[in-house]
Amino acid sequence: MTRQSLQLTVNGRDWELLVEPRRTLADVLREDLELTGTHLGCEHGVCGACTVLVDGLAVRSCLMLAVQAGGASVLTIEGLERDGELHPLQEAFRDSHSFQCGFCTPGFVMTALALLEEGRELDEGELREELSGNICRCTGYQSIVEGVQLAAQRMGVGQ
Amino acid sequence: MKPPPFEYHSVASVDEAVALLGEHGEDAKVLAGGQSLVPLLALRLARPARLIDINRVAELTSVTNGSGLTVGSVVRQRVAERSETVAIANPLLVRALGLIGHAAIRNRGTIGGSIAHADPAAELPTVLLALDGEVTARGRNGTRTIGAAELFQGFLTTSVAPDELVTGVRFPPWPAGTGWSFQEFSRRSGDFAVAGVAATMRLDRNGMIADARIALSGMGTTPVRAQKAEAALAGQSPSDEVWAAASEDAVAGLDPPSDIHGTAAYRRHLAAALTGRALREAYKRSEVRS
Numbered sequence: 001m002t003r004q005s006l007q008l009t010v011n012g013r014d015w016e017l018l019v020e021p022r023r024t025l026a027d028v029l030r031e032d033l034e035l036t037g038t039h040l041g042c043e044h045g046v047c048g049a050c051t052v053l054v055d056g057l058a059v060r061s062c063l064m065l066a067v068q069a070g071g072a073s074v075l076t077i078e079g080l081e082r083d084g085e086l087h088p089l090q091e092a093f094r095d096s097h098s099f100q101c102g103f104c105t106p107g108f109v110m111t112a113l114a115l116l117e118e119g120r121e122l123d124e125g126e127l128r129e130e131l132s133g134n135i136c137r138c139t140g141y142q143s144i145v146e147g148v149q150l151a152a153q154r155m156g157v158g159q
Numbered sequence: 160m161k162p163p164p165f166e167y168h169s170v171a172s173v174d175e176a177v178a179l180l181g182e183h184g185e186d187a188k189v190l191a192g193g194q195s196l197v198p199l200l201a202l203r204l205a206r207p208a209r210l211i212d213i214n215r216v217a218e219l220t221s222v223t224n225g226s227g228l229t230v231g232s233v234v235r236q237r238v239a240e241r242s243e244t245v246a247i248a249n250p251l252l253v254r255a256l257g258l259i260g261h262a263a264i265r266n267r268g269t270i271g272g273s274i275a276h277a278d279p280a281a282e283l284p285t286v287l288l289a290l291d292g293e294v295t296a297r298g299r300n301g302t303r304t305i306g307a308a309e310l311f312q313g314f315l316t317t318s319v320a321p322d323e324l325v326t327g328v329r330f331p332p333w334p335a336g337t338g339w340s341f342q343e344f345s346r347r348s349g350d351f352a353v354a355g356v357a358a359t360m361r362l363d364r365n366g367m368i369a370d371a372r373i374a375l376s377g378m379g380t381t382p383v384r385a386q387k388a389e390a391a392l393a394g395q396s397p398s399d400e401v402w403a404a405a406s407e408d409a410v411a412g413l414d415p416p417s418d419i420h421g422t423a424a425y426r427r428h429l430a431a432a433l434t435g436r437a438l439r440e441a442y443k444r445s446e447v448r449s
Contacts, residue, residue: 021167043160044198057266063197067167068214132348133261
């Protein structure tokens with residue numbers, strides 16, 4: 001099958017790739033760029049594990065063809081740390097025990113990051129609604145909600 | 160769980176899309192936000208030979224409020240949901256948009272895509288039908304408008320021809336004082352609704368019901384208008400008894416699907432209860448205008 005050229009920025013680094021149009025952004029991130037922090041759970045848009053930011057917006061990377069990301073700036077879980085320091089959201093997840101097996105965590109972190117960057121103050125009900133597109137099979141969600149709330153507090157979001 | 164191979168065309172204009180559809184219509188699928196089509200590809204329930212990607216067609220991204228609200232077909236659902244123009248022009252649409260999937264879905268999903276996909280459980284087709292909206296479709300032989308009542312033909316099937324592109328969606332002007340409601344029930348937040356109701360209500364100067372609209376989702380192979388209930392409501396004095404009678408009228412004779420989420424009888428019961436709530440809420444929001 002013909003491959004098409006694709007230029008995009010991932011975590012601040014520019015890439016020029018040749019990809020088959022049928023391949024999803026998630027697969028190109030994981031296989032071609034070896035950024036395996038983006039996880040694939042359901043591969044049809046239900047679980048949210050593959051959530052990344054494309055030009056600042058949270059999207060399901062399994063529902064976007066890689067060729068559609070031409071010219072875009074993509075942020076994955078690997079792009080959050082700075083000089084070996086975790087992002088405040090990652091620290092808050094660690095401090096709140098916001099994961100058990102960790103499979104869903106990258107998707108939750110990226111969804112929560114987009115939310116915190118909007119800067120809105122959210123009550124717990126709204127926060128749970130916003131996070132409802134991501135599925136976790138271990139935690140029961142309580143610790144994840146607490147992790148995002150702790151991060152919002154530490155980052156001064158909505159204040 | 161990986162899409163099968165296809166030829167991919169990213170087009171920059173409607174003309175380019177229409178030319179490709181004219182050449183390949185039967186073998187091609189239009190790719191808008193991809194939130195329904197890409198899962199179908201991944202599950203290999205759809206195997207189009209070609210995808211025509213309209214995401215970069217700038218002329219399809221406008222939102223204008225003139226004689227009704229006109230929304231370009233690739234306007235993202237999240238953009239419309241937060242648009243001041245949409246909020247002023249059509250509060251029912253804003254409410255329905257907020258119920259589609261999750262934020263990450265709405266960041267990609269488009270207005271035209273959801274309507275062209277024509278899922279009978281989806282919110283936007285139901286709103287379009289309740290409001291007698293229309294879509295504009297362009298093909299080799301020109302442009303035509305298709306009213307919602309003629310648009311939805313069957314499960315995931317519309318009267319848009321294989322060589323036509325949905326370019327825009329129009330919702331009629333919103334009369335001042337119109338009350339509205341969108342009610343749906345789903346097992347989890349963001350899931351497809353088991354059943355849902357879009358309703359609007361307009362009162363005359365004496366506070367009687369001048370015009371009520373009811374459309375149901377999840378109750379058949381297409382969204383359905385509850386015409387009998389609407390006709391019975393016209394001219395009535397608003398009351399709980401009137402809402403209860405209209406709710407029963409709305410589901411009478413419907414034959415919804417039975418599946419793991421509920422039997423046909425359960426869906427009828429649910430839709431009647433949701434219709435009652437929707438009428439009550441629409442009435443509360445309506446205003447008598449002299």
